[in-house]
Amino acid sequence: MAKKYKIGLFDNEKSLLEALKSLKDKNVKVHDVFLPYPVHGVDDAIGLKPSRLPIIAFAVGFCGVCFALFFQRFTFIDWPNIIGGKPAFALPAFIPVTFEIMVLSGALSMVAAFLYRSKLFPTPEVFVFDERATNDRFVVAIDLEKSPMNSGELDGHLREKGAVEVNEKEV
Amino acid sequence: MEALSAIREPLVRNVKSLGEVTDAVSTPLNSKPKALWYGLFFPSVAALILGIVAVTYQIMTGIGTWGNNNPVSWAFAIVNFVFWIGIGHAGTFISAILLLFRQKWRNSINRAAETMTIFAVICAGIFPIIHLGRPWFALWFLPYFPNSRNLWVNFNSPLLWDVFAISTYFTVSLVFWYIGMIPDFATLRDSAKTRVKKIVYGLFSFRWTGSARSWSRHESVSLVLAGLAAPLVLSVHSIVSTDFATSVLPGWHTTIFPPYFVAGAIFSGFAMVMTLMIIMRKIFDFEKYITLYHFEQMAKIIILTGSLVGVAYSTEFFIAWYSSNIFEQYAFINRAFGPYAWSYWIMVTCNVISPQLFWFKKIRTSIPALFVITIFVNIGMWFERFVIVVTSLHRAHLPSSWGYYSPSWVEIAELIGSFGLFLTLFLLFIRVGPYIAIAEVKDLAGKALKK
Numbered sequence: 001m002a003k004k005y006k007i008g009l010f011d012n013e014k015s016l017l018e019a020l021k022s023l024k025d026k027n028v029k030v031h032d033v034f035l036p037y038p039v040h041g042v043d044d045a046i047g048l049k050p051s052r053l054p055i056i057a058f059a060v061g062f063c064g065v066c067f068a069l070f071f072q073r074f075t076f077i078d079w080p081n082i083i084g085g086k087p088a089f090a091l092p093a094f095i096p097v098t099f100e101i102m103v104l105s106g107a108l109s110m111v112a113a114f115l116y117r118s119k120l121f122p123t124p125e126v127f128v129f130d131e132r133a134t135n136d137r138f139v140v141a142i143d144l145e146k147s148p149m150n151s152g153e154l155d156g157h158l159r160e161k162g163a164v165e166v167n168e169k170e171v
Numbered sequence: 172m173e174a175l176s177a178i179r180e181p182l183v184r185n186v187k188s189l190g191e192v193t194d195a196v197s198t199p200l201n202s203k204p205k206a207l208w209y210g211l212f213f214p215s216v217a218a219l220i221l222g223i224v225a226v227t228y229q230i231m232t233g234i235g236t237w238g239n240n241n242p243v244s245w246a247f248a249i250v251n252f253v254f255w256i257g258i259g260h261a262g263t264f265i266s267a268i269l270l271l272f273r274q275k276w277r278n279s280i281n282r283a284a285e286t287m288t289i290f291a292v293i294c295a296g297i298f299p300i301i302h303l304g305r306p307w308f309a310l311w312f313l314p315y316f317p318n319s320r321n322l323w324v325n326f327n328s329p330l331l332w333d334v335f336a337i338s339t340y341f342t343v344s345l346v347f348w349y350i351g352m353i354p355d356f357a358t359l360r361d362s363a364k365t366r367v368k369k370i371v372y373g374l375f376s377f378r379w380t381g382s383a384r385s386w387s388r389h390e391s392v393s394l395v396l397a398g399l400a401a402p403l404v405l406s407v408h409s410i411v412s413t414d415f416a417t418s419v420l421p422g423w424h425t426t427i428f429p430p431y432f433v434a435g436a437i438f439s440g441f442a443m444v445m446t447l448m449i450i451m452r453k454i455f456d457f458e459k460y461i462t463l464y465h466f467e468q469m470a471k472i473i474i475l476t477g478s479l480v481g482v483a484y485s486t487e488f489f490i491a492w493y494s495s496n497i498f499e500q501y502a503f504i505n506r507a508f509g510p511y512a513w514s515y516w517i518m519v520t521c522n523v524i525s526p527q528l529f530w531f532k533k534i535r536t537s538i539p540a541l542f543v544i545t546i547f548v549n550i551g552m553w554f555e556r557f558v559i560v561v562t563s564l565h566r567a568h569l570p571s572s573w574g575y576y577s578p579s580w581v582e583i584a585e586l587i588g589s590f591g592l593f594l595t596l597f598l599l600f601i602r603v604g605p606y607i608a609i610a611e612v613k614d615l616a617g618k619a620l621k622k
Contacts, residue, residue, distance in 0.1 A: 011188075013617055033383040036189055036358070037614040038390050042383045051391040057399075075314065075323035083327060096332040096410050100339040103399045107343045111350060114392045118385040120353065120377040124370045131361040133381045134354070136189035136613075 002170045005031060006151060007129055008140040008158035013039045015162030016138040020045035022161055023142070028154070031143045034133035056113045061106030068101035069094065129169060137164075144168075182276050185459060186616040192460075196355075196607050197362045199455050204602060208454050215594035222588010225581045226301055234304045236581045243564045243576035248302040250556040251586055253411055254439070255295035255593075256337065257432075257552060260404050261440020262288025263344060266351070267400035270393070276468055278611035279460040282355075283451060284444045285348045286606065290596040291443075292341045294589040299333075301585070329413040336410040340403060347396045353379045354389070355605030408436045415559065421502035422563030425490065431483035438476035438522070439552035441469050442545040449542050451601060460612060463536050470535035473548065477526030480555075484523065502563060510575055511562045514554050521551025 010016040016033075020042065023030060030046045043050075072094045080088035115121065133139040140158070144151060151168065158166050186192060229236045239246050262284040269277040277284075300306045312334045314324050324331050357379035360372035379385065409429035416428035445466060452461045491503040507515050525547045529535040534544075561576050600606060 012620060034381040035383060035386055036381060037354075037610040037617060038386040039617075043387050046383060048384055048387055051388045053388055053391050054395050057395050061399075071314075072326045075326065079322065081325060081327055093327045096329075096406065096413075097326055097335045099406055100332075100335040100403075103343060103403045104339045107346060107396055107399050110392055110395055111346050114350070114388050115377065118382075118388055120379060120385070122374040123378055124373055126357075126360065126373050126376065126378050126380070128361065128380050134358040134361045134379075135193045139381075 004144040004151075005129065005169050005171060006142045006144055006147070006154045006158070007167050007169050008142070008163040009130060009132065009165040010138040010140070010162060011136065011164050012162075013138060016140070017041050017045060019140065019158060019161035019163065022157070023140075026149065026157070028142060028147050028149055031141045031146075032129075034129060034139040034141070036134055036136060036138070039138070053110055053113055053117070057106040057110035060109035061102045064101045064105030065098055067105075068098040072097060127171075141169075182462075182464070183279070183460060183612060183615045183619055186619065189613050189616055189620070192609060192613050192616055193358055193362055195455075195457070195460065196605060196609050197359055200359065200603065201364055201368075205454055207450075208598065208602070211450065211594065212598045215591050215598060218587045218591025219595050220588075220591070221584050222591055225584035225588060226297075229301065229581050229585070230304075230306065234302070236579060238577055238579045238582060240574070240576075242567045242572050242574050243561055245560055245564060246557075246576055247578050247582040247586060248298045249414075250553065250560050251589055252295050252298040253432075253556045254553050255291045255298075255589065256408065256411055257436035257439045257556075258443045258549075259288040259291035259295065259340075259344070259440065260408060260433070260436035261444050262286070262291070263340075263400050263404040264437050264440065265444065266347065267397040267404065270397045271401055274468075275615060276465055278608055278615055280444065280448055280465055280469075281611060282348075282351065282608040283447060283601075283606055285344065285351070286597060286600050286604075287440075287444060287447060288344050289341075289348055290593050290600075291440075292337065292344065293596070294593050296337060296341065297589065297592075298585075329410060329417050332410045333414060336407045340407045343396070343400055343403060347393075347400055350389070350392060350396065351608060352605055353377050354381065354386075355609045357381065358609050359605060405433055408433045415563075420563055421496070421498040422506065422559070425487060427483055427486055427490070431480065434476045434479035434483065435522075435552060435555060438473060438480055438526075439549055441473050441476065442548035442552070445469050445473075445541055445545040446549070447597065449538060449545075451606070454601070457607075460607060463538075466538070466541055467532075467535055470529040470541065473526050473545075474529045477522060477548070481523040484519070498568065502566065505566055506558060506562045509562065509566070511558065511565070514558050515562070518551050518554040518558050521547045522555060525551070 008019065010019065016039065020030065020033070024045060024047075033042055033046060035042065042048075073089055076088050082088055128134075129141050130137065130139045140163075142154060144154075147154060149157065155166050237247065239248075265277050265284040266281050266288075269281075300309045303309060311320070312324065312331070324334075353376060356372050356376035360369055360376045363369040363372055409432065412428035412432035415423040416425060418424055448461055448465070452458060488503050491499045494500075506512075525544050528540070528544060534540045565574055565576055567573065
């Protein structure tokens with residue numbers, strides 16, 4: 001099922017942000033924005049909530065700490081190493097490994113969650129609305145079906161707000 | 172909002188459009204490299220081959236091909252290991268710690284520095300493994316199921332902490348590096364001229380489209396990874412230093428080691444970053460993106476860390492005197508005036524004296540001077556590890572077991588080989604990968620254009 005999108009291209013972040021603001025005022029829901037680099041203010045302008053990925057890093061990192069401590073204690077049950085008369089499981093000596101496991105599990109889980117949530121994985125063919133979005137254009141894509149403005153009105157509005165190019169794309 | 176200072180110059184100058192940044196990075200990737208690149212690449216490959224020959228010979232014959240023996244049972248292998256790990260630390264410092272401190276000047280050197288970290292840690296990791304003599308048993312370092320040896324690894328030992336620290340450090344750096352490169356691979360994919368390149372960069376770009384939602388997640392991932400990598404990098408070299416500091420050997424068991432090693436690591440790493448940046452700038456004509464301002468900032472970090480290292484050297488001497496322990500005192504007097512005095516004074520000249528020249532603005536803004544001094548610093552930092560390891564070992568409590576260590580050709584060939592491996596990998600990477608963080612530089616350029 002092909003969907004029609006209106007694509008507006010901007011060449012600087014200032015007019016992009018103004019256009020996004022005006023679209024929000026006119027109740028036009030933006031499908032997505034494609035940027036060559038992260039522009040601050042875009043998240044708010046299109047109503048993106050802050051990412052919850054750090055929670056995963058914290059939760060898995062915490063589990064990593066518990067696992068590392070448990071595992072190191074476990075290896076000492078059968079064969080306690082008594083060194084210098086200290087207790088077999090003297091906690092400070094086990095903190096470095098615990099710390100490393102925490103960092104490793106936190107980092108890897110967050111990255112895995114990021115790739116999963118953003119659906120990032122290697123494929124030879126990649127669909128992009130406009131190739132210039134990774135180069136020098138800020139691309140706004142609007143789903144025409146969900147837009148209260150019709151194609152012509154949107155066209156005029158985007159151009160008025162500084163779009164250097166407006167076109168339509170069926171997906 | 173970003174505030175633009177009226178006094179401070181913008182970090183990226185004379186960039187007229189964002190497309191110019193893409194072109195600056197992708198054009199060299201689509202054309203034949205300069206003669207300078209070949210001039211560096213072939214000697215590096217030759218050095219790498221020499222290293223491979225030496226390692227093969229050493230593994231087939233035995234560790235006896237090295238100069239290590241009682242009392243100096245630890246020498247080149249650990250010296251090279253600590254040296255390369257230290258080199259790697261500057262990359263993480265630039266990519267993680269400077270990110271957390273919002274030091275935007277890091278953006279254009281960040282990728283090359285991180286790349287350096289990855290390859291330096293690879294070089295470092297090789298040495299403990301070949302020092303096993305039987306490297307195919309390297310997996311025994313790790314606790315794994317089923318526990319067929321009926322004996323777990325010793326979690327009490329700093330050497331085991333090292334295994335965890337280095338492997339975590341490598342993995343996290345690799346992931347951090349790659350996540351940062353995904354948007355840049357997408358840029359290269361979309362600007363690729365041939366179909367093959369489009370597909371290859373497409374595979375590496377993980378379907379990245381630059382969607383605002385992905386960017387928002389990407390930023391949050393980068394920030395958390397930086398937050399994890401920052402204490403990680405400090406922990407790694409602290410743990411490396413405990414390999415020595417937890418022993419009972421005069422010259423090694425000093426409590427100053429962890430901070431002293433971390434400062435030294437960042438010191439040598441920045442020197443290496445600077446050397447590589449000077450070469451890279453020359454290969455690609457990148458004066459616009461890697462400016463004198465960057466070199467000046469790095470030179471200032473080198474003065475700071477170099478002075479810290481200098482203070483650490485004198486603190487060791489003070490504590491040896493203050494401890495009233497004759498063995499401790501002897502270890503340090505012997506270091507400075509004993510049979511290895513030559514290596515001690517090379518170290519002091521290169522590490523303590525040469526970076527002090529950066530107090531002069533003329534010197535820290537002159538590319539040839541920077542190039543020479545940073546190489547001196549690297550030589551000095553290699554000798555620092557040599558001094559710590561070898562001078563402490565060659566004198567035992569019993570004079571009958573005193574000795575003098577000198578490396579065999581195998582060890583020297585392996586050291587040269589590690590440089591060959593490092594430079595080969597680095598030079599290959601700058602031919603195929605996004606060696607400049609394109610998106611991050613555009614961020615700066617975009618801000619400058621707005622003005």
